[in-house]
Amino acid sequence: MIESPTSRTRRDLLKLASLLTVAGAAPLLAQRNARAQSESDAPLRIGYLPITDATAMLVAHHNGYFEEAGIAVEKPVMVRSWAQLIEAFISGQVNLVHLLSPMTVWARYGSKVPAKVVAWNHMSGSAITVAQNISSAEQLGGQTVAIPFWYSVHNVVLQHVLKAHGLTPVVKSSGKPAANEVNLVVMAPADMPPALASGRIAGFTVAEPFNALAETQGMGRILRFTGDVWRDHACCVAFMHEQDLQTRPQWSQGVVDGLVKAQIWIRSNRAEAAQILSREGGNRYTPHTQENLLKVLSPDPADRAEYLESGVIRHPDWDDQRIDFQPYPFPSYTESLVQMLQGTLIQGERGFLEGLSPQHVASDLVDDRFVRAALEKQGGLAQFGLPEQYTRNESIVV
Numbered sequence: 001m002i003e004s005p006t007s008r009t010r011r012d013l014l015k016l017a018s019l020l021t022v023a024g025a026a027p028l029l030a031q032r033n034a035r036a037q038s039e040s041d042a043p044l045r046i047g048y049l050p051i052t053d054a055t056a057m058l059v060a061h062h063n064g065y066f067e068e069a070g071i072a073v074e075k076p077v078m079v080r081s082w083a084q085l086i087e088a089f090i091s092g093q094v095n096l097v098h099l100l101s102p103m104t105v106w107a108r109y110g111s112k113v114p115a116k117v118v119a120w121n122h123m124s125g126s127a128i129t130v131a132q133n134i135s136s137a138e139q140l141g142g143q144t145v146a147i148p149f150w151y152s153v154h155n156v157v158l159q160h161v162l163k164a165h166g167l168t169p170v171v172k173s174s175g176k177p178a179a180n181e182v183n184l185v186v187m188a189p190a191d192m193p194p195a196l197a198s199g200r201i202a203g204f205t206v207a208e209p210f211n212a213l214a215e216t217q218g219m220g221r222i223l224r225f226t227g228d229v230w231r232d233h234a235c236c237v238a239f240m241h242e243q244d245l246q247t248r249p250q251w252s253q254g255v256v257d258g259l260v261k262a263q264i265w266i267r268s269n270r271a272e273a274a275q276i277l278s279r280e281g282g283n284r285y286t287p288h289t290q291e292n293l294l295k296v297l298s299p300d301p302a303d304r305a306e307y308l309e310s311g312v313i314r315h316p317d318w319d320d321q322r323i324d325f326q327p328y329p330f331p332s333y334t335e336s337l338v339q340m341l342q343g344t345l346i347q348g349e350r351g352f353l354e355g356l357s358p359q360h361v362a363s364d365l366v367d368d369r370f371v372r373a374a375l376e377k378q379g380g381l382a383q384f385g386l387p388e389q390y391t392r393n394e395s396i397v398v
Contacts, residue, residue, distance in 0.1 A: 025111040025112065029090060029113070032090060032091050032241070035091075035092040036092060036241075036243055042095060043072040043074050044073040044255055045077065045095050045096070046061065046073070046074075047079060048077070048078060048079070048098055049079060049080070049081075049098075050080075050287055050288065051208065051209070051236075051286075052122070052125055052277070052297070053098050054076075054098050054285075055262075055323075055325070056121050056262045056325060057121070057262075058076060058285045059277075061075070061076055061283075062281075062283060065261045065262055066255065066258040069253075069254030069258050071251065071255060075283070076285070078285070082099075086099075086107070089115070089239065090107075095244060096240055097238075098236040098238060099237060100149060100151060100236055101236065101237045101334075102155075102156065102341055105337070105341065105361065105365065106151045108364075109353075109361070110349055110352045114241065115239050115240060115242055116366060117237045117238065117334075117366045117367070118239070118240050118245070118255075118329075118366075118367055118368075119237065119238045119260070119374075120234040120326060120328065121236045121237055122234075122235060122236065123227065123234060123321075123326055124225065124226060124227025124235070124322065124323055125208050125227070125236075125296070125322070125324075126157075126205065126208065126225070126226040126227075127205065127208070127222050127223075127226060128157075128158060128203060128222070128223045128224045128225075129203060129204055129205070129211045129221065130220055131202050132218070134203065134223065135223075136223075137165040137167070137223065138165050138167070140167065141167050141177075141179045141180055142176065142177055142178065142179045143177070143183070143201075143202035143203070144200075145158065145184060145202060146184075146186070146195060146201045146203070146204035146206075147185070147186055147206075148187070148188075148205075148207070150186065150346045150347055150348060151341075151346065153233060153234070153235050154205040154226065155344060156337070156340050156344050157205070157229050157230055157233075158205045159344050159345060160229065160230075160396070160398065162182050164398040167180055167181065167182050168181050169182055169184055169345045171185075171345070171347050185201070189210045193210055193213050193217070193220070196214060196219050196220045197214075203220070203223065205226070209292045209295070209296050212292050213288075213292055216291070216292060216295060222307065223312065224312060224314075225312065225313065228315050229397065231318050231320065231397075232318075233333065234329070238259055240255070245367055245370075253370050253373060256371050257373075257377065263326065263327050264378055264383050267325055270297045270298035271294060271297070274297040274298060277293055277297075278293050296322050296323055314397075314398075315397065327371050327375070328371055328372075329366045330390070330391065331390075331391070332391065332392055332394050333394060334366060335359060335361070335362045336358070336394045338353075338357075338361045338362075339358050
């Protein structure tokens with residue numbers, strides 16, 4: 001019997017919910033500890049989903065930046081769900097992953113996984129995509145919108161936008177939402193464009209290149225880019241085991257050096273990065289076409305002009321890129337993220353959020369020693385067009 005996308009998503013959610021509890025994570029952490037003792041000098045093993053959030057890790061592997069830093073690395077392992085990625089990471093099958101930034105909050109404080117954010121993987125790189133007949137957020141009232149996961153920046157920004165337009169996010173397993181409500185459902189990214197095309201949902205928010213896919217195939221249109229709501233926000237971050245950071249600092253530094261070097265290279269070689277990630281590329285890192293990835297990584301300037309004219313982009317002075325790269329994990333972002341998560345509708349476990357101090361999380365969840373050192377080797381934040389200061393103010397404007 002062929003499993004439906006809905007059943008598969010529900011199964012993955014149940015598995016992820018189980019993994020990200022103290023009891024669920026314990027046996028996997030025991031496996032990770034045993035593996036660490038028997039393999040104290042393990043090579044770099046990267047786990048990733050086939051989305052543009054993994055760009056820096058995959059380019060660093062392709063370009064040989066890890067080897068340049070003296071790091072033995074295996075070919076990155078592609079998985080198809082967050083549940084698979086989390087399981088592989090907690091158990092130690094992989095030791096570097098990209099995770100949705102809110103997911104790292106859940107992992108460290110909800111299930112006590114001893115791991116830390118060491119860098120940002122990218123900025124922006126997501127959008128709210130809607131059916132062709134929808135041109136305003138208000139028209140989502142009474143409709144269903146898909147999100148990739150409850151603990152995601154996508155969910156946080158979407159709900160912020162909906163509330164700003166007088167709409168209430170809800171979860172309804174049956175019955176139609178009221179005119180001022182928007183029903184949220186979790187759906188795998190690859191299932192979102194077909195669900196939009198068939199009318200099962202009125203919109204979705206997710207990482208690229210699925211928004212671009214919906215555009216190019218006429219399934220939907222962009223309503224807003226998340227980076228045009230929360231300026232230069234992180235989406236996925238690089239997550240590593242705390243034991244590696246403590247016991248293998250030189251190795252950990254080499255890993256982060258590779259990520260930073262890759263991000264600098266991508267900014268000047270966007271079209272080539274799209275080719276590397278595509279199914280036409282030699283490593284076939286993702287199943288996406290080079291054409292679709294180019295629309296994200298190296299879009300036609302005419303696209304931006306159209307978005308400005310239609311009101312998709314409301315803050316042109318931000319000069320937000322569809323996806324951009326900058327590795328430093330600004331504390332103000334983490335603080336704002338925790339504050340916004342505490343006011344976001346999240347189905348399932350969220351009790352641990354209530355007692356979290358945003359300032360504590362910003363210092364405890366993140367280990368920025370390695371990314372600072374990597375940036376200094378490469379010429380500092382100026383390489384990313386930023387002032388040489390490790391602080392900033394967050395801009396969140398609908």
